[in-house]
Amino acid sequence: MHRPAALQRIIDVYFQETSRTKTVKAGTQVLKQDGFNDRLYWVKTGELSGYLNAEKNELTAKVFSVEPGMFFGVHSFFAQTQQASTTVIAEKDSVLAWIDLATPAVDVETFGSLTEQFMPVMVHELAQRQMLTGLQAIEKEKALQKLYAAEQMTTLGQLAAGIAHELNNAVGVLSSKTEIVQGAICQFLEENKPNASPFIDLGICEGQSSTSAQVRQRAKDLVSQYPLLSREQARQLARALPQGEVPEYWFDDIDEALQYWDVGRDLHDMRLAAKHAANIVRSVKQLGGSDQDYQSDVDVNDTIHKSLALLQSNLRRVNVILRPAVLPTITASSTELVQVWVNIIKNACDAMEQTDEPKIEIITRYSKNRLMITISNNGPMIDEVTRRKIFQPNFTTKKGGLSFGLGLGLSIVQRIVHSYGGTIALRSDEDKTKFRIKLPIV
Known part of the structure; x- marks a missing residue:
């Protein structure tokens, strides 16, 4: 020394x-x-x-x-x-x-x-004590900040529990009524228009799994293969049949076939949305906890597809590029992962409202016993001050209109990712804003 x-x-x-x-x-x-x-x-x-x-x-x-x-x-x-x-x-x-x-x-x-x-001793000790006092003050301030944040989250959790209870009732009604409507429509068609059943059944069972980019490419191929198809018919058919040959019976009355498939697809999405709404409400109730239904065989790529299905209306004008790798399954809550992707993608859509050619690119990779999911967009750059605060509870840049925010989305995202022992990082420049999530294989 x-x-x-x-x-x-x-x-x-x-x-x-x-x-x-x-x-x-x-x-x-x-x-x-x-x-x-x-x-x-x-x-x-x-x-x-x-x-x-x-x-x-x-x-x-x-x-x-x-x-x-x-x-x-x-x-x-x-x-x-x-x-x-x-x-x-x-x-x-x-x-x-x-x-x-x-x-x-x-x-x-x-x-x-x-x-x-002994004057050096007195000065030395005074400096040591002053430094210790300063460090103690810093630790005290950190402890107070944690206490305030914990109290705030507790209050928020209590409010969310009450709201979630009311929402659960509404979501339950939507879910049960959707099943009733679906059953009534299918029964009516079987009795009065049995030829329509294959189309509506396909929509109900499969829904739409293709991204907007895949639909555009498939539609081009269909127009080339079936010249009599209009562009709109080709796009709708690409949504209904994302691959393979088109069966002959589809062309007996293509518009009617697509109409019934569209009804089935909407019923499929309504059921899916009701299910995820119920689970997301449950997750909001658990802001201070982590009770979730975990499965040992969750496919991350599948949860991304589900999130894209839920955000179809937001993604209508967005070019979505999906580059999935073959991933091992993980033990996780599918609903929580869907919630992560929905929050990030929805924020990207909101950020790109003024972007001429909005684009979202989603890449999944597996390396060194970790899954890496990258979600990037070509919206405006996020400044450094905002990047430092973006995961904090109650911080939001959405101030008015229908895009207002409570500042909870990315805070919940970070909590979920950390609960799996993972990390989430944000980078942003003039060309691209990128969220990178790493999840360990446990």
Whole structure:
């Protein structure tokens, strides 16, 4: 340890006398608050702590620690009160050296009185105590911030529980009525128009799984293969049949076939949306907890497809590019993962409202026992100040209109990702804003 020369001289001259050296065991009380003390101690080895007791409320607080090379008893020695201001207890076995008020000054002609010689000690201790006080203040502020955040999230959780209860009732009605309507429509068609059943059944069972880019490419191929198709018919047929040959019976009445498939697709989406709405409401209720229905075989790519299906209306003008890799399944809550992707993609759509050719690219990869999901968009750059705050609860850039926000979406996203032992990072420049999520394979 490097010490100023004046401080090193004091240690060499005054604290090497074996008769003024002692060993104390861990737990030994060296000084007692308000007790007699006429010594200045220097710690050779070990560790001690100073405690301050407030007699009125019987609270005791640790106010300083002393380690090898440090001093204690400074106040009572130099102020000559001979009364310890704190209780000092050895935390570890320690070796202490000391001087007392009877110790004579050495080489007074050159270095002055004992007080003058020990001025470096007083300055050194003052600096140490000031630094400790500053660090304690910082830790206290951090603790208060965590306490405020915890209290805020608790209040939010209580409010969310009440809202979620009401929403659950509404979602339950939508879900059950959707099933009833679906059953009634299917029964009616079977009895009155059986030829329509294959089309509506396909829409109900499969829905639409293709992205907008895939639909555009498939539509081009269909127009080339079936010249009599209009562009709109080709696009709708590409949604209904994303691959393979088109069966002959589709062309008996293509418009009617597509109409019935569209009804089936809407029923499929309504059921899917009702199911996910119920699960997302449950997740909002659990802002302060993590009770979820976990499965051991969740396909992340499948959860991304589900999120895109839920956001079809938001993605109508967006070019979605999906580059999925073959991924191992993970143990997770499918609903929570859908919630992650929905929040990020929906935010991207909102950010690109003024972008001429909005584009979202989603890439999944598997490497080194981790899944990596990257979601990027070509919207405006997010400035550095916003990037630092973007995952904080209650921070939002959506201030008005139908796009207002509560500032909870990305906070919940981060909580979910962290609950899986994963990480989420944001990068943004003039060309691209990118969220990168890494999830471990457990």
